[in-house]
Amino acid sequence: MAGICTPKPKTASYAVFWGIRWLSAQPFTRMLQVSRRGTAMPMSPYRKLTPYADAAKQRGVGVYHLNIGQPDIETPPAALAAVQQARIGVLEYSPTAGLPSYRTKLAAYYQRAGMPVEAEDILVTAGGSEAIFFALMSCLNPGDELIVPEPFYGAYTAFAVATDVRIVPVTSHIENGYALPPIAEFESRITPRTKALLVCNPNNPTGYVYSRQELEQLLDLCRRHHLYLLSDEAYREFCYDGNYVSALHLPGAAEHVVVLDTISKRYSACGARIGAFVTKNKALQAVAFKFAQMRVSPPGLAQLLGEAATELPDSYFDLAKAEYLARRNRMVERLRAIPGVYCPTPGGAFYIMASLPIADAEHFALWLLEEFQHDGHTVMISPATGFYATPGAGRNEVRLAYVINQAAIDGAMDCLAEALRQYPGRIGA
Amino acid sequence: MAGICTPKPKTASYAVFWGIRWLSAQPFTRMLQVSRRGTAMPMSPYRKLTPYADAAKQRGVGVYHLNIGQPDIETPPAALAAVQQARIGVLEYSPTAGLPSYRTKLAAYYQRAGMPVEAEDILVTAGGSEAIFFALMSCLNPGDELIVPEPFYGAYTAFAVATDVRIVPVTSHIENGYALPPIAEFESRITPRTKALLVCNPNNPTGYVYSRQELEQLLDLCRRHHLYLLSDEAYREFCYDGNYVSALHLPGAAEHVVVLDTISKRYSACGARIGAFVTKNKALQAVAFKFAQMRVSPPGLAQLLGEAATELPDSYFDLAKAEYLARRNRMVERLRAIPGVYCPTPGGAFYIMASLPIADAEHFALWLLEEFQHDGHTVMISPATGFYATPGAGRNEVRLAYVINQAAIDGAMDCLAEALRQYPGRIGA
Numbered sequence: 001m002a003g004i005c006t007p008k009p010k011t012a013s014y015a016v017f018w019g020i021r022w023l024s025a026q027p028f029t030r031m032l033q034v035s036r037r038g039t040a041m042p043m044s045p046y047r048k049l050t051p052y053a054d055a056a057k058q059r060g061v062g063v064y065h066l067n068i069g070q071p072d073i074e075t076p077p078a079a080l081a082a083v084q085q086a087r088i089g090v091l092e093y094s095p096t097a098g099l100p101s102y103r104t105k106l107a108a109y110y111q112r113a114g115m116p117v118e119a120e121d122i123l124v125t126a127g128g129s130e131a132i133f134f135a136l137m138s139c140l141n142p143g144d145e146l147i148v149p150e151p152f153y154g155a156y157t158a159f160a161v162a163t164d165v166r167i168v169p170v171t172s173h174i175e176n177g178y179a180l181p182p183i184a185e186f187e188s189r190i191t192p193r194t195k196a197l198l199v200c201n202p203n204n205p206t207g208y209v210y211s212r213q214e215l216e217q218l219l220d221l222c223r224r225h226h227l228y229l230l231s232d233e234a235y236r237e238f239c240y241d242g243n244y245v246s247a248l249h250l251p252g253a254a255e256h257v258v259v260l261d262t263i264s265k266r267y268s269a270c271g272a273r274i275g276a277f278v279t280k281n282k283a284l285q286a287v288a289f290k291f292a293q294m295r296v297s298p299p300g301l302a303q304l305l306g307e308a309a310t311e312l313p314d315s316y317f318d319l320a321k322a323e324y325l326a327r328r329n330r331m332v333e334r335l336r337a338i339p340g341v342y343c344p345t346p347g348g349a350f351y352i353m354a355s356l357p358i359a360d361a362e363h364f365a366l367w368l369l370e371e372f373q374h375d376g377h378t379v380m381i382s383p384a385t386g387f388y389a390t391p392g393a394g395r396n397e398v399r400l401a402y403v404i405n406q407a408a409i410d411g412a413m414d415c416l417a418e419a420l421r422q423y424p425g426r427i428g429a
Numbered sequence: 430m431a432g433i434c435t436p437k438p439k440t441a442s443y444a445v446f447w448g449i450r451w452l453s454a455q456p457f458t459r460m461l462q463v464s465r466r467g468t469a470m471p472m473s474p475y476r477k478l479t480p481y482a483d484a485a486k487q488r489g490v491g492v493y494h495l496n497i498g499q500p501d502i503e504t505p506p507a508a509l510a511a512v513q514q515a516r517i518g519v520l521e522y523s524p525t526a527g528l529p530s531y532r533t534k535l536a537a538y539y540q541r542a543g544m545p546v547e548a549e550d551i552l553v554t555a556g557g558s559e560a561i562f563f564a565l566m567s568c569l570n571p572g573d574e575l576i577v578p579e580p581f582y583g584a585y586t587a588f589a590v591a592t593d594v595r596i597v598p599v600t601s602h603i604e605n606g607y608a609l610p611p612i613a614e615f616e617s618r619i620t621p622r623t624k625a626l627l628v629c630n631p632n633n634p635t636g637y638v639y640s641r642q643e644l645e646q647l648l649d650l651c652r653r654h655h656l657y658l659l660s661d662e663a664y665r666e667f668c669y670d671g672n673y674v675s676a677l678h679l680p681g682a683a684e685h686v687v688v689l690d691t692i693s694k695r696y697s698a699c700g701a702r703i704g705a706f707v708t709k710n711k712a713l714q715a716v717a718f719k720f721a722q723m724r725v726s727p728p729g730l731a732q733l734l735g736e737a738a739t740e741l742p743d744s745y746f747d748l749a750k751a752e753y754l755a756r757r758n759r760m761v762e763r764l765r766a767i768p769g770v771y772c773p774t775p776g777g778a779f780y781i782m783a784s785l786p787i788a789d790a791e792h793f794a795l796w797l798l799e800e801f802q803h804d805g806h807t808v809m810i811s812p813a814t815g816f817y818a819t820p821g822a823g824r825n826e827v828r829l830a831y832v833i834n835q836a837a838i839d840g841a842m843d844c845l846a847e848a849l850r851q852y853p854g855r856i857g858a
Contacts, residue, residue, distance in 0.1 A: 032655045032684060035624075038567045038716035047722075075520040083730060084513045091504040091700040091734075126555050126702065129724035137591065138467045142571065158723040162566060164593075195464075226461045255461060271520040271729025273555065287467035293476075294587040295558035299728040300700025301512060305520075 045386030064412035082308030098124025128262030151387030177344035178206035207346020272302035334413035474815030493841035511737030527553025557691030580816030606773035607635035636775020701731035763842035
């Protein structure tokens, strides 16, 4: 066989050769199909449980909703009034980057918080969601990698699928309150495809608030490896122990940091769909602006609400924070009184992660809705598996949101304690 | 050299082999960069001219804006009142698919127009833009092809880049009013990568309204080749000559048709950012819903406006249409009186495409803003090249929007006539 070149098995060129043969041999017929990326999109984990919660209510069982991130605190009337009293003749497109008056006042809000943000650094978005989308589209190519400490906000997975980005998780642990994992673990995950790190601070779902030192380590890593640091700061105003540090507070942040922001939690205005993409990196801002042009403008009416909200007195947050703090303390106290339950004290946001004496929180969550009641009530919880990218991680953990009042928290904790006594899958005595 | 296998140049396996060699030989260093897709995103053509319009205004020259698609007609006060008089305690996330009450009333609006739409067929979106985005993400894979008659709405190009879809244009022509090109031209563009056709009806930028027969031809083609038919019906209510046919009016549309809709033009509410993704294809609707979950909910306040608008009396459109019709007729009449100008009579929307006795509308548009004035005024026009995917197509064409009142139209036409007399680049006597 001298002189004849036969393809060798198990080489890249061999696979490509036969792949092309296979493709060209396909007949030119097909069915009407949805896209592969549409098929790959995850369904929100909440939705799996919702029909069971609805069924429980149908049976007359009251459901304490500890599963949602929808604040129950009143939207500030003065901010709503700005929309409701505005004189509007034609509800025109706003400028693509948002109303200039809003961007100016939002910059002043950031400046009061010590962040060196100018109006031109701000792109107003349709919620924090659109800011995340613009960031992934602008910073990463298809197939690139985004390092994220897990557990993380479940929608990041959906945005990663939609933008063809690969999430590379670094696991944080309940034992130290989900503190930042050692920076060496982040560094070991960096490949030529890594383009950015994404942190949520204060964290959803853990409630952990990153320290200045932790953030400096992350930024230093990003600077050494030419990565973006995407900082989701949706819960900025809800820190209960000590001062909050934004990624934009750090020296050297200008080129690397993008703050992803929203008024949803800050002003109990989730339905407004107003957020912001904030960076001092001009080249990146210019690219994000092109994605923003595609949808012409962010929501118009709700920008008036956002603008008025920047002028609320500081006491607005004092009241909201005092209420959330009292709820956090009450829920932590009640959880710790339940045998076999462990939870750190979260420093921010309005979530508590707890480990339960069970093997599978998804099964337990379903059992709570289908088979349990206590004094006519049960609780709906978020199994933590939906917040982990690593298969099997966090199976005995749940996220509990304290967006219900203190009496309801007591009722929910009564239910949970009793449920863990009765649950057949309970581990330990 | 017997027995030694040397790679042969110009084969796929050779290129792959050396490609891998080259990649692995790259040093592991790089700069902080924006994404390739961000770089590939087009800048809106309007933005190129805007600084020149601003400079003209600075010099004291009045600018008639024929370049924009922002209606000047008042947003219906009754619809605005629904937002401004609503009692809102907590501005919560709306359901992902939109408020049930709005979806029900919107379905009734479609039913009154003879379209067999139920509430469950509707996904409320952040403007028509988000409906386009969901459609491309749900129907096409990266690298797939979308056939679109050109000229077309410029943002389609941006959505195609953002979703990694290739637009394959089929050119329509001013000589027959931009009617649908022969169906054989569409069919000849179909490849194994073709997944959908996209039409805008009534058309932006041409104002052409597709006939029932044309739409049936398109649907038949889609049925034979297992393609989706995406129908952007933003201008549905603005047809001036005869009845309007929606793609959802056609028999056999259920599996194939997605209507991309918006209240922006219909109710002069561009700033609301409320649209809809409408299909009776359950599998496709389920996939689009997953993309919608990613951003949790559409804008909340403006859904109240959209809902109230569905209850406006039919006379609302009668008044708006009468005004647009009078403007269209006036502008067509004035254009045709200018030597060397040709324009069809558009049947819908609020745009007129015209060919001018010039070689390069981009140069002419710039000249109008930089060097021309007549009685202290000039006009801003949209060069049509931004609406064509075929390089060089439409260079002597412009899009003119009649979203200014009739006196302003007369002033603008005076300017245009005089400009074409003076323009050094004029072709012909």
